[in-house]
Amino acid sequence: MTQIIHHLSEIASSYDALFCDLWGxxxxxxxxxxxxxxxxxxxxQSGGVVVLLTNAPRxxxxxxxxxxxxxxxxDCWDTIATSGDSARAAMFMGAVGSDIFFIGEDRDTGFFEPMAIVPDPVPIRRVPLEQAEGIVCTGPFDALADPEVLRPQLLYAKTKGLTMLNANPDIVVDRGDVREWCGGAVAALYERMGGKTMSFGKPHPPVYDLAxxxxxxxxxxxxxxxxxxxxxxxxTxxxxxxxxxxxxxxxTGGLAALETATDVHPGEEDLRRFLSANPVSPTFAIGKLR
Structure with a gap:
């Protein structure tokens, strides 16, 4: 059964390292x-190590x-492991070919920067969809638009048998008070259409290996x-x-704040209902990380 706590310090002595999410x-x-x-x-300060483990596609x-x-x-973290780095390594090892159609925002083009840890990387070229051997997705072109707007391109890609390398399995994030779509939503749509995807962030094992x-x-x-x-x-x-x-x-005060009735702390009954509808059970729950 999930134990509700009010402060990280209540359980901190039982752990030497945190794999801590960023957004939310x-x-x-x-x-x-x-x-x-x-x-x-x-x-x-008590001797623990903080690994920031994020589905950021960068x-x-x-x-x-x-x-x-x-x-x-x-001074509040030691190192960072990103889904972007995990996916980049796979790309440079040839997971989706050399000629790549990129789905994402301009700010995420750093995804294609060379990685020293990959020996003899496959040369990567960004090309139009018609010339592509594979797809790299860091998120939709427009984070505020329904991913369904990508259906025509994805249908064409599926017909060609292209594999999508998804660098961010998150479905949505909240930027302040605005909810945005992420790469996971695009990948989920492609899978529903019969397309093949490869995902490298949480909850998939490669990013934990990287951490x-x-x-x-x-x-x-x-x-x-x-x-x-x-x-x-x-x-995730x-x-x-x-x-x-x-x-x-x-x-609970992040993506599930409404469902768990979280203000300062989650509502016990609301949390129980929320968790009963999901196939996983966290060890602990807290309203906000504090």
């Missing part, structure tokens, strides 16, 4: 959450720059039973943690 937990897409920053800072350096602009200080490698880069050997996954996505953060055998802390 540490920031809202516009600005950092001060209480969350303080909680992560306290965890690090290199980690880009994410570090982005969150700094939102007011997330460097563990980031821990190893820091010289920290942390067993799975001492890692706590923190996130507000029941189908929590499902992914459960699949990896990790304990999890569900931040």
């Amino acid at each position: 937990c540490l920031h809202n897409g516009v600005t950092a959450f001060p209480e969350a920053v303080a909680a992560l800072r306290d965890f690090r 290199p980690r350096a880009s994410v570090a720059e982005q969150i700094a602009g939102m007011g997330v200080p460097e 563990r490698r980031r821990l190893a880069e820091l010289g920290r050997d942390v067993s799975d039973d001492r890692i706590l996954a923190v996130g507000d996505g029941i189908a 953060d929590i499902q992914g943690a459960q699949g990896e055998g990790l304990d999890s802390l569900f931040v």
Whole structure:
């Protein structure tokens, strides 16, 4: 049964590392959450390691720059693992060919920057859909438009038998008070149409492998039973943690704030109903990361 807690400090001593989600937990897409920053800072000061584990479809350096602009200080985290880096590695190893049709916003073109960790990378060329061997999706062209507007291109791609490499399995995020579509929504539509997809962020294993490698880069050997996954996505953060055998802390005041009647804390009965409708069960729940 999921235990509701009020502060991370109540359980922090049981863990040596956090795999912490960003959007909805540490920031809202516009600005950092001060209480969350303080909680992560306290965890690090007590000897813990914080890996920011995000479905951002971009290199980690880009994410570090982005969150700094939102007011997330460097002293509340140690390293970053992104779905973008996990997917980029697969792309440069030839997962969807060399000639790529790109679905995403201009700000995500850093996805195609070279990766030193991939020896002998496949040369990648961005081409029109008619010439493509595969698709890379970091999100829709317009995050506010229903993904259905992409149906004509996706139907053509499916007819050609193209595989879509999806760099962000999230379906939606909330940027401030505005809900936006993500790559997961595009990939889900393509799958419903009969198209083949490959996904590399939470809840899929490759990004967790990357997070563990980031821990190893820091010289920290942390067993799975001492890692706590923190996130507000029941189908990404929590499902992914459960699949990896990790304990999890569900931040109910993010994507599921309405369903769990979260103000400061989730409503116990509302949380129970919400979780009963999902195939996963978080170890802990908290209204906001604090």
